[in-house]
Amino acid sequence: MMITDFFLRALVAGAGVACIAGPLGCFVVWRRMAYFGDTMAHSALLGVVLGMLFGSAPIFGVIAVTAFVALTLSSFGQRARFSSDTLLGILAHATLSLGLIAVSLLAVQVDLLSYLFGELLAVSMVDIYWIYGVGAVVLATLATIWRPLLAMTVNEELAQVEGVPVVQLRLGFMLLMALLIAVAMKIVGVLLITALLIIPAAAARSLARTPEMMAGVAVVIGLASVVGGLYGSLWFDTPSGPSIVVAASLFFCLSLAIGRGQFARG
Amino acid sequence: MNSLARAPLRAMPATPRDSLLSGRDLSLSLGGRPVLEHIDISIAAGEIVSLIGPNGAGKSTLVKLLLGLGTADSGVIWRAAGLRVGYVPQQLPLEPVLPLSVARLMRLTMRANRQEVLAALSETGVAHLIDASAHTLSGGERQRVLLARALLRAPDLLVLDEPSQGVDFAGQAELYRLIGRIRDRRGCGILIVSHDLHLVVGAADKVLCINRHVCCDGTPEGVAQDPEYIRLFGAQAADAFAVYTHGHDHHHDASGTVVPEGDGGI
Numbered sequence: 001m002m003i004t005d006f007f008l009r010a011l012v013a014g015a016g017v018a019c020i021a022g023p024l025g026c027f028v029v030w031r032r033m034a035y036f037g038d039t040m041a042h043s044a045l046l047g048v049v050l051g052m053l054f055g056s057a058p059i060f061g062v063i064a065v066t067a068f069v070a071l072t073l074s075s076f077g078q079r080a081r082f083s084s085d086t087l088l089g090i091l092a093h094a095t096l097s098l099g100l101i102a103v104s105l106l107a108v109q110v111d112l113l114s115y116l117f118g119e120l121l122a123v124s125m126v127d128i129y130w131i132y133g134v135g136a137v138v139l140a141t142l143a144t145i146w147r148p149l150l151a152m153t154v155n156e157e158l159a160q161v162e163g164v165p166v167v168q169l170r171l172g173f174m175l176l177m178a179l180l181i182a183v184a185m186k187i188v189g190v191l192l193i194t195a196l197l198i199i200p201a202a203a204a205r206s207l208a209r210t211p212e213m214m215a216g217v218a219v220v221i222g223l224a225s226v227v228g229g230l231y232g233s234l235w236f237d238t239p240s241g242p243s244i245v246v247a248a249s250l251f252f253c254l255s256l257a258i259g260r261g262q263f264a265r266g
Numbered sequence: 267m268n269s270l271a272r273a274p275l276r277a278m279p280a281t282p283r284d285s286l287l288s289g290r291d292l293s294l295s296l297g298g299r300p301v302l303e304h305i306d307i308s309i310a311a312g313e314i315v316s317l318i319g320p321n322g323a324g325k326s327t328l329v330k331l332l333l334g335l336g337t338a339d340s341g342v343i344w345r346a347a348g349l350r351v352g353y354v355p356q357q358l359p360l361e362p363v364l365p366l367s368v369a370r371l372m373r374l375t376m377r378a379n380r381q382e383v384l385a386a387l388s389e390t391g392v393a394h395l396i397d398a399s400a401h402t403l404s405g406g407e408r409q410r411v412l413l414a415r416a417l418l419r420a421p422d423l424l425v426l427d428e429p430s431q432g433v434d435f436a437g438q439a440e441l442y443r444l445i446g447r448i449r450d451r452r453g454c455g456i457l458i459v460s461h462d463l464h465l466v467v468g469a470a471d472k473v474l475c476i477n478r479h480v481c482c483d484g485t486p487e488g489v490a491q492d493p494e495y496i497r498l499f500g501a502q503a504a505d506a507f508a509v510y511t512h513g514h515d516h517h518h519d520a521s522g523t524v525v526p527e528g529d530g531g532i
Contacts, residue, residue, distance in 0.1 A: 030364040151374040153364065161333050161353040162375040162419070208365050 006121050010230055010240065013123040016131040017184045017196065018222030020138050023215035024180055025197035025222075026204070027173065030153050030211075034198050035085070036073065039092035040174075041181050041193040043069040045099030045115055048185075049106060059130060062182040069095060070174035096190075118189035118241030120230070131183045138176050145169060150211055188241035199248040200225060206259025221251050284310045286349055286423045286455045289332055292341035294324075301327050302338070303479040309423060309455045314445070316470035316486070317459045320498055323477045325459045326356055329427055332457075349423060352416025356427040356459070358408070366400040368392075372415050386418040387411070390444060405432025409441065417448065424448070424456045430465055442469045 028037050044062045051061020069091060073084075082090075103110050114122065142149075152159040152166050160166045184193050200222040201214070208214035228251075229244030236243075288308035294301050302324045309315045319325050330336045332343060333353060360366060372383045380396075387393040390410040395403065403411060409429055416424055426445070430438040446469045449456055458470065473489040475481045475498065482492035489495050 030361055032361070148375070154360065154366065154371070154374055155355065155358055157330070157333075157335055158353060158355055158358070159375060160335060161351060164375060202363070205363050205365070210365055210367070210370065214365055 006123070007230070007234065009123045009125065009128060010120045011227065013128050013131055014120060014187055014226035014230060014244065015223055016128065016135050017180075017187045018200070018226050019219050020131075020135045020180050021184065021196045022200055022204075022219030022222050023142055024138065024176060025199075025201035026211065026215045026218055027149065027153060028177075028194075028197045029201040029205075034194055035088045035092075036070075037177060037181075037197055038194040039073065039088045039095070040066045040070050040177055041185075041190045042092040043095035043099070044181050044185055044190045044193075046095050046102055047099075047182075048110075048115060049099060049102035052106065052108070059182045062185065063178050065095075066178040066181050067175055070178060071171075074170065074174070114189070115185065116189045116191050117239060118185070118187050118192065120187050120240040120244075121233075123186060127186050134179050134183045138179050141172070141176060145172060149173060188244060192241050192245050195245040195248065196222065196225075199245070199252050203248070203252040203255040206255045221248065221255075225251055285344065286311055286346045287332055287351075287457075288344045289328070289338075290342045290344070292328065292331060292338045292343070294327065294331065294336075294338050296327075300478060302331070302476075305341070305476060305480055307332070307474055309457050311422065311455050312449065312453045313472060314449055314456045314458065314470050315472045315474060317457060317474050317476065318461065318489075319476040319481070321461060325461075325476065326427055328476065329425060329457070329459055333425060346422065350419055350421045352419045352421030352424045352454075354409070354412045354416050354424070354426045354429055356431065358412060360401055362401055368395050368398050368400050368403070368411055371400045371411065372418055376418050378418055383418065386414040389417055389448070390414040406434065406437040406441070409433055410444075413444075413448075417452075422454055424454055425459075426456065427459045428461070429458060430460070438465055445469050 028034060043065050047062035047065030048058040049061070050065060051058035054061065073087065073091060100112075103112055103115075111119070113119075148159065148164045149169050149172075151162070152164050152169055156166055180197075181190075181193055184196060188196050200218040203221045204214045204217035207217050225244050225248035229247035230240060232238065232247060233240040233243035285308045288306075290306050292305040292307075293303050305328060307315070307317070307328070317325050317328065327336070331338050333351065334343075368387070369380070369383055372378070372386065378386075384393050384396060387396055390413045392407055392410045392414060395407060395411060400408075400411070409432070413424075413426070413429065416426075424445075429445070430441055433441055442465065445456060445458065448454070449469075456469075470486050472483070473486050474483040475489055475492070475495050477498055481494040481498060482489050484492075
């Protein structure tokens with residue numbers, strides 16, 4: 001098997017995203033925000049188009065649109081007439097459809113599939129700079145707010161009584177999600193980003209006794225999924241994004257077998 | 267005798283000098299329906315106040331207003347400067363996918379060393395659980411851990427929302443004795459929410475019975491004989507209570523049923 005530059009770049013980029021997605025994904029799982037994250041990711045396509053229209057890098061459009069969707073969702077949540085499940089379903093598919101229509105109206109030709117499912121083997125050095133730059137900011141921020149965010153995740157009202165600024169933290173966490181989606185889009189595409197968040201985190205649960213350990217194990221499983229998925233895609237000539245997700249899913253099944261369905265103490 | 271005639275007697279002092287936390291004339295409507303109407307409440311240092319009332323009376327809503335978790339439509343809430351509150355919520359559902367030990371649960375928002383955590387857990391008799399998983403606690407163990415967690419904050423005021431939930435009957439009596447000892451030892455004010463007077467009577471100095479509005483308040487003995495209380499809970503409840511205070515008053519009929527003055531037709 002020949003290791004080429006583009007394959008190395010794909011490995012480096014995928015590894016970077018796995019490092020961000022591990023800890024962030026744990027919070028997504030703990031806070032039961034899988035569908036929420038999915039909805040944000042679905043709206044990213046619209047962000048790409050808007051970014052192009054305004055002549056900026058697509059990443060800014062993605063951050064703006066996903067953050068806007070997250071804010072809209074959380075303000076809906078306060079006075080819910082429909083269940084959040086229904087609202088998320090509506091917003092996820094409405095924004096995705098809007099994005100698809102917007103792409104079709106663009107004058108320039110856009111490779112739609114690469115946005116939907118990722119094009120890891122086409123990663124450039126600029127993409128890698130983005131991933132590691134944004135990743136450093138996300139991880140540093142997450143480390144700073146880790147304790148209060150965890151307290152709020154266990155019980156929001158208790159945390160609030162004990163002086164945790166829950167509203168600011170909720171917004172901060174959504175912004176971190178938006179940043180991750182913006183840089184992870186290239187790797188697995190908008191349709192599979194949530195998988196990269198929740199599967200390694202879920203697989204880490206049976207092996208972890210503390211929240212921090214779970215985040216660390218999620219990173220390791222994410223890295224292994226990227227490496228395994230990329231080599232698999234090279235070997236079997238399969239699309240890279242879905243291959244990574246399948247690899248992560250296999251690790252999840254393996255973790256169930258190791259934990260025999262039981263969670264580690266703690 | 268009715269609640270209107272008694273209302274002026276409930277007026278609070280103009281300056282709540284020894285009060286830790288008080289609410290005056292609190293009213294709140296949710297979705298056009300009144301939930302709380304003109305409620306006055308005050309908790310002083312070293313005092314155990316029991317907030318009782320039937321299900322749906324607005325007890326937890328009132329507590330949330332007092333804790334700053336919501337805003338009243340009208341009325342004033344006054345807190346002593348620098349008041350430290352230890353809160354035990356009615357329910358603390360823990361997400362099983364978030365690994366959490368008791369020690370970690372204790373330290374979510376408090377930086378405390380192992381000795382301090384052990385001391386707090388000892389005070390409620392559950393020091394042996396320090397390294398246990400927070401997910402496997404029984405109802406009684408969980409309430410004691412949460413109580414210890416509130417004590418770790420060295421609170422001026424403890425707020426306990428239905429602390430005996432999920433605790434068997436023998437455990438309930440012991441839990442209320444423990445709460446009494448905590449007050450004696452620490453001199454903090456304690457607000458206990460309960461749906462049931464006879465559970466809290468051993469510990470309470472003051473009882474406030476609400477059903478949207480304040481039905482009656484005063485000493486446990488006085489409230490038990492109040493027609494409003496008997497109307498709300500039925501003669502059976504007063505009867506059950508009377509067992510505890512037998513010998514303190516003689517307002518029973520031949521069968522032991524409490525007969526409030528001026529209302530002999532139960």
